Amino acid sequence: xxxxLTPPPHQPPHDSAWxxxxxxxxxxxxxxxxxxxxRQSAVVVAASVLAGAVLGLLWLWxxxxxxxxxxxxxxxxxxxxxxxxxxMDGTFVLLALAFGAVAxxxxxxxxxxxxxxxxxxxxxxxxxxxxxxxxxxxxxxxARDVVAHAKAVGPGVVFDAPLELxxxxxxxxxxxxxxxxxxxxxxxxxxxxxxxxxxxxPWPPTPNTTS
Numbered sequence: 001x002x003x004x005l006t007p008p009p010h011q012p013p014h015d016s017a018w019x020x021x022x023x024x025x026x027x028x029x030x031x032x033x034x035x036x037x038x039r040q041s042a043v044v045v046a047a048s049v050l051a052g053a054v055l056g057l058l059w060l061w062x063x064x065x066x067x068x069x070x071x072x073x074x075x076x077x078x079x080x081x082x083x084x085x086x087x088m089d090g091t092f093v094l095l096a097l098a099f100g101a102v103a104x105x106x107x108x109x110x111x112x113x114x115x116x117x118x119x120x121x122x123x124x125x126x127x128x129x130x131x132x133x134x135x136x137x138x139x140x141x142x143a144r145d146v147v148a149h150a151k152a153v154g155p156g157v158v159f160d161a162p163l164e165l166x167x168x169x170x171x172x173x174x175x176x177x178x179x180x181x182x183x184x185x186x187x188x189x190x191x192x193x194x195x196x197x198x199x200x201x202p203w204p205p206t207p208n209t210t211s
Contacts, residue, residue: 041121044107048125048175049132055092055099055175056136059163063091063137066161070150078158089167092134093174100126100178107179108186122183126176134171137163 064087067078103126107118141163143149153159165171 037117041117044121045125048129052129052132055133059137072155096174097178100175104179104182122179123176
């Protein structure tokens, strides 16, 4: 009779698993669920919209004014070579860039795991916040009807022109672009890293040939 084939004592059975090392790196934090990411994204959008109202107030406060006057028949620029009109756009864009950078920093500090949904929320919230800021500044600023305003103040009286944006597209995109660039940079520099596996030696392990 032939004896049954059994693995030598120094070799583990073929169906047995290799034991995991004791110093294996701990598993990283679990990624949030889709529902959690959607809730976080909704909060980011809502907070950005509220911040847009603050943007509008700051724009109204800081933007240079274009001054006008009327001779009773037509309305003229008081300073025909002034750069106040360009300053309105520049002030809004600089404020929007700052708001976008701060929004990205806060989102990264509170949600370091990142996620596509949060990046999209930063972009959407930035556009909505910029639109609201523009609307708030125009609504609370000088009257939009320049002719009626000139008639109300009378001939020769200087008054402020309404706030407006010449480069509307650039102004509306400044916030979301700044937010996405800053968030991407923070994630690349300080975001969580996947743990690297320890060196477990050659695979498969060299069988022990000693008896």
